[in-house]
Amino acid sequence: MTSPLRTFTSSSLSFRLAGALLAATTLATVPLAPALAQDSAAEARIRKIEAEIRALQRKVFPGGDGRFFEPQIAPGNESAASPANVSPPATTAVTDILVRLDALELQLQTLTARSEEQANALSQLDARLTLIETAANAPLVAGTAGDVPKIQPSATLPVAAPARAAAAPAPAPAPAPTPAAAAPVAAPAVAAPSPTRLAAVQAITKPQTADAGDDEYSYGFRLWNAGFFPEARQQLTKFVEQYPNHARISFGRNLLGRAFLDDNMPEEAARWFLRNYQANKNADRAPDSLLYLGASMIAMKDTKRACIALAEFAETYPLIASGRLATEYQTNRAKVKCS
Structure with a gap:
């Protein structure tokens, strides 16, 4: 027959062990919540900074094609984080300049070809004039x-x-x-x-x-x-x-x-x-x-x-x-x- 004292002692010991485990679990989980909160705040700040940097890049490097950075936020909506929220313009000043430069290069090539043809014609004319002048000055x-x-x-x-x-x-x-x-x-x-x-x-x-x-x-x-x-x-x-x-x-x-x-x-x-x-x-x-x-x-x-x-x-x-x-x-x- 088990004595009541021994039974109480065993029950008390079990209760103490359960309490210790509960305390350990509590202590292990208590610091995790502030850490998770701090991580979320830092991540949000980093995303905001990245969005602002992309917005700055949009101002410095405007453009509607893939050669330039796309903005991640729009004025008045700093929280926007995705470039999909900002639709690029159909044409920009830079693309217009590139098109005009291409046209100027084509015109320059045409003018160069014409100038070479004219230079050749002038060279032949000069040779004929030189011949005539030499004949005139032969004496x-x-x-x-x-x-x-x-x-x-x-x-x-x-x-x-x-x-x-x-x-x-x-x-x-x-x-x-x-x-x-x-x-x-x-x-x-x-x-x-x-x-x-x-x-x-x-x-x-x-x-x-x-x-x-x-x-x-x-x-x-x-x-x-x-x-x-x-x-x-x-x-x-x-x-x-x-x-x-x-x-x-x-x-x-x-x-x-x-x-x-x-x-x-x-x-x-x-x-x-x-x-x-x-x-x-x-x-x-x-x-x-x-x-x-x-x-x-x-x-x-x-x-x-x-x-x-x-x-x-x-x-x-x-x-x-x-x-x-x-x-x-x-x-x-x-x-x-x-x-």
Whole structure:
């Protein structure tokens, strides 16, 4: 039989153990509630801060596409946390600028292509103008000659030996050589040219423009400029005969004289220089032809006629003698001693 004291003691012990467990459980759960409350408050603050940062990013980086940050809150509704609450605009200033930049790039590409085409056309035009100007200034390379009113006897310049011509008295005035007399002398052809020379001549292209006369002259100039003097004489003679009234006739006759003079044929050159000068003293290359006439006389060692031609050049064209052809004039003047 169990004693009442033992039964009470066991019951008391069980009660105490249950109380201890209940107290432990209570103590374990009591701090958890404040901790959970603190965690919820911190999480809410963090979410609010994130939403405000996204709102700030929306102000700094506006845009309706995925390249920019989307706002998480709207003005007056700071508690909004989802970007889905704010609908992006259909278009923005940035997207409009990007579209306009694309259009500007396309226009710039078009303008660049057009400018390159125009630059190419201008380059070709400049090359043609350079060729024309070179032809116009060709006499500047070696001087120019022309008509000498006081040298009317120069029509007989091709008289035999230069020494005899220098010793003889001034011949009586005579008419200038006629084109028929000068033309045959101006068109000697090169005998049996080598294949290499033929290929080089054929490599020089003839211009093809609306002005056929200018094309003939320009082709003759190209031949002369390349050093093919016989071919140049043949071509320039063709130009002079077929286009006697062309705007470049003065250039053609003068250059034809140059083609003779540069090929060491001063007598034939003098014929063309004199003819060009006498044809029109106000023509474009009349001063050049007169100066080159003096150069031809110097080459023929006819000092007297050279001095007459140079003096006539300085008297008739003082501005050109001291300007455009000053160097050529002084060079030729230094080669002879005139009284």
